[in-house]
Amino acid sequence: MVSLQELYAAIKDDLTDAPVYKGDLTDWWADGVGSTPYAVKHYKEAQHKYHLCERLDKKAGEKYPELWRTAQDNLMLYAEHTWGHSSTITNPYDTMVLNLDIRKNSYASKAHEASAKIMNRIMKEKGDLLRYYNTSGKIRVYPTAKTEGPRAVEFYIETLNMPTAEVRDSEGNVLTCQVSEHPRGRRISFVDTFKPGEPKEYTYARKEAVPEKMxxxxxxxxxxxxxxxxxxxxxxxxxxxxxxxxxxxxxxxxxxxxxxxxxxxxxxxxxxxxxxxxx
Incomplete structure (x- = not known):
């Protein structure tokens, strides 16, 4: 077994007069990525969490080697080129076909689980409560972008008793925010400018909604x-x-x-x- 680079190095001298073909010669099996949108979304969030862990803690791989390797292996296995059994269309309910499809999706799930566990450990080290029920409190935002600029901030509170909210920065300035529906609670969103690697703290509090006239x-x-x-x-x-x-x-x-x-x-x-x- 050799790599593609080794194969090309061995035969490149014999390919000087090889014919050149132009057009669509893509790997047709890659079209499978569009056939399972829910699993792909789950995988992409696992990948996103993994990269966030890298930026939030440069030594995360050393602190949690087993979880780190589990996330890496399963991210790689899910992204491997095959996409389900070759008989998915002709025999979609066959046991072998279904087992392979579930096995494929399990790679995304295991990668997501490992990345989420690492993220929770990092958040706990930084002082996160990991419980979000208070209608007033303090949050700390860690920017992960490598450039300075405005960034959207979102966090959720597991309560329905939050018609609207007031968000203030560390200097007491009120920031425009939006409260929207979220499963089992409310999502609070606002925008602020961040520098790379410089966290900021904010306070939030519940406010009564302004009566609206129809x-x-x-x-x-x-x-x-x-x-x-x-x-x-x-x-x-x-x-x-x-x-x-x-x-x-x-x-x-x-x-x-x-x-x-x-x-x-x-x-x-x-x-x-x-x-x-x-x-």
């Missing part, structure tokens, strides 16, 4: 089709029964209120024409 339109005509004319009650020419009887009609008019013609009846005037009260 409709802010002001109606000037009610369901009875009486239109408001916007005129104050004319006290000097008032001919209502209430005024003549010493009622409270004009006393209310002094306050600048508006009146409904159905309650303030003018002599000889239809009760549903005239003035309307705006509350």
């Amino acid at each position: 409709n802010t339109r002001q109606c000037y005509m009610g369901a009875e089709r009486v239109r408001d004319n916007g005129t104050k009650h004319p006290r000097s020419t008032c001919e209502t029964v209430l005024c003549k009887a010493g009622g409270h009609c004009c006393r209310r008019a002094r306050t600048g209120l508006y009146y409904s013609a159905s309650a303030v009846y003018h002599a000889g005037q239809h009760p549903h024409r005239g003035y309307s009260e705006i509350l």
Whole structure:
């Protein structure tokens, strides 16, 4: 057995006059990656966690050699070129075919498990509680990017009692944040600028949601089709029964209120024409 480099070194002198072919000569079996999106997503997160562990702790491989090797081996095995049994289409329910498919997915799962265990150990060393139930508290963000710039920060709280939140940096500045739904709780998101390798601390606290109005339109005509004319009650020419009887009609008019013609009846005037009260 030799590597591709060794094979090419052995035959390169005999290939000087070899014909050249151009076009699509890709490895067709690689198309299988698109046939299992859920398993691939699981694998890609395992790969992402593995690289995060590398950046958060340069000595993670030395501290956790068994988990580190397990993650490496299974990441490599899942990414190997075969993708399920060759009879997946013709015999999809055959025991041998199903076993190979499950075995393939197990590589992604074992890689994810090992990477997650390493990540949890690193987080615990850095002071993480690993329990997220408090509606107020402090968080510490460790940037993993190698360049300075704005970065999105997300963390979740396992509580439904978080309509909105307030996030402040170490200097007390309020940062714009968003609270969205998350399985079994709420996700809090915000953006800040980070330098490579420099952690920052923030505080967060629960806030009551601002009441939202479905409709802010002001109606000037009610369901009875009486239109408001916007005129104050004319006290000097008032001919209502209430005024003549010493009622409270004009006393209310002094306050600048508006009146409904159905309650303030003018002599000889239809009760549903005239003035309307705006509350």
